[in-house]
Amino acid sequence: MPGTETPLTAEVFDQLRQAMAADRAGFTELYREYLADAWHTLEVLKEAAPNRFEEIRQKAHYLKSSSLVLGAGTVARLAGTLEDKARTSVSTDRNALDRIEDALREVQAELAKRLGNGVIPADKSAA
Amino acid sequence: MATTTIRVVIADDHPVVRVGLRNMLQADPSIRVVGEARDGEEALDLARSLRPDVLLLDLAMPNVAGMEALREMTAGNLDTRTIVLTGLIEKRQVLEALQLGARGVVLKDAAVEHLSACIRAVMQGQYWLEGRPVQNLVQVLRDLTAQTAPAPRKTFGLTARELEVVALITEGCTNKDIAKTFGISEETVKRHLTNIFNKLGVGNRLELALFALNHNLLPVGEGQ
Numbered sequence: 001m002p003g004t005e006t007p008l009t010a011e012v013f014d015q016l017r018q019a020m021a022a023d024r025a026g027f028t029e030l031y032r033e034y035l036a037d038a039w040h041t042l043e044v045l046k047e048a049a050p051n052r053f054e055e056i057r058q059k060a061h062y063l064k065s066s067s068l069v070l071g072a073g074t075v076a077r078l079a080g081t082l083e084d085k086a087r088t089s090v091s092t093d094r095n096a097l098d099r100i101e102d103a104l105r106e107v108q109a110e111l112a113k114r115l116g117n118g119v120i121p122a123d124k125s126a127a
Numbered sequence: 128m129a130t131t132t133i134r135v136v137i138a139d140d141h142p143v144v145r146v147g148l149r150n151m152l153q154a155d156p157s158i159r160v161v162g163e164a165r166d167g168e169e170a171l172d173l174a175r176s177l178r179p180d181v182l183l184l185d186l187a188m189p190n191v192a193g194m195e196a197l198r199e200m201t202a203g204n205l206d207t208r209t210i211v212l213t214g215l216i217e218k219r220q221v222l223e224a225l226q227l228g229a230r231g232v233v234l235k236d237a238a239v240e241h242l243s244a245c246i247r248a249v250m251q252g253q254y255w256l257e258g259r260p261v262q263n264l265v266q267v268l269r270d271l272t273a274q275t276a277p278a279p280r281k282t283f284g285l286t287a288r289e290l291e292v293v294a295l296i297t298e299g300c301t302n303k304d305i306a307k308t309f310g311i312s313e314e315t316v317k318r319h320l321t322n323i324f325n326k327l328g329v330g331n332r333l334e335l336a337l338f339a340l341n342h343n344l345l346p347v348g349e350g351q
Contacts, residue, residue, distance in 0.1 A: 009236070011240070012236065012239050012240075015239040015240060016147065016150070016151060016239050018154070019150060019151045019153075019154035019239065020150045020151075020153075020154065021154075022154075023150070026150060027150070030143065030146055030147055030150065033142075033143050033146070034143045037142075037143055061187055061214070062140070062141055064214050065139070065141045065144050065185070065187075065214060065235060066141050066143040066144050066147070068214050068234075068235035068236040068238075069143070069144050069147045069148065069235050069236070069238055069239075070143070070147055071236070071239075073236070076214070076236065080214065080215065
């Protein structure tokens with residue numbers, strides 16, 4: 001997607017919401033599932049770091065994939081970088097995972113703003 | 128005029144992606160998702176059993192990878208038209224996918240924007256690349272082939288024989304070895320070397336070997 005990178009690409013979010021206009025609950029649930037899954041994947045990545053390359057590559061790809069489809073551009077880009085590094089057996093440093101964690105927090109905060117804090121909690125602890 | 132529903136199977140290992148795509152497509156009344164596969168093997172099974180009009184195929188899946196599934200789909204002579212879904216794709220992979228029978232490529236971050244249009248275009252017999260229907264596939268294939276062809280080896284004005292001498296030098300051959308290999312005199316080898324040194328601006332055999340390695344002067348398969 002061209003333009004400035006934001007935690008959550010507005011065009012993707014809006015178009016998906018429009019596509020799912022008949023199922024608002026399903027739309028919210030989709031993002032809740034994404035967040036829960038993304039946080040879980042990040043934990044798996046932390047366990048696999050720094051050198052379980054194949055596991056890191058697979059999980060980073062997994063995170064990138066859903067992030068792309070749901071418009072979490074920064075998370076997708078960072079996960080893609082992690083995937084590429086793991087593919088060439090470059091160790092995963094903690095900073096890379098911290099950056100993904102920060103980006104994911106921003107996505108969660110943005111979703112809480114857009115969908116309501118009661119639906120999507122603004123921070124990870126309540127996810 | 129009666130409209131026909133386009134039957135689609137989604138193949139992606141990520142459940143959130145499958146749900147997202149299914150929901151995107153449900154908004155289009157002309158499209159119906161008839162099955163979902165979690166890996167390449169399931170994708171092939173569903174394509175064979177459900178005979179969908181379109182298979183949306185992720186390239187990076189467990190068991191049977193996307194390209195391999197695509198190859199088998201084509202070999203199996205199924206009528207299903209395959210659209211590749213991917214996060215990022217190199218031109219080389221686009222070319223390979225098209226050669227294996229894919230009818231379209233959609234990037235995942237553009238799925239919500241383009242997927243329905245791509246499916247409809249493909250069902251109308253068109254190809255879909257870079258967010259739009261392709262008007263001239265032959266031209267696209269020609270361009271992709273040109274863009275993915277390896278760059279010609281730069282030879283710095285060396286003759287074919289001089290390049291052969293360089294290859295042997297990097298293997299550590301002596302002048303005597305080289306003379307024997309080519310059936311020429313050591314004097315001739317020395318003359319070749321002088322010419323090579325002058326053309327490349329190097330002063331000795333070690334510099335020559337390093338230059339050859341750094342400038343990809345060796346034939347493919349050597350110096351790797």
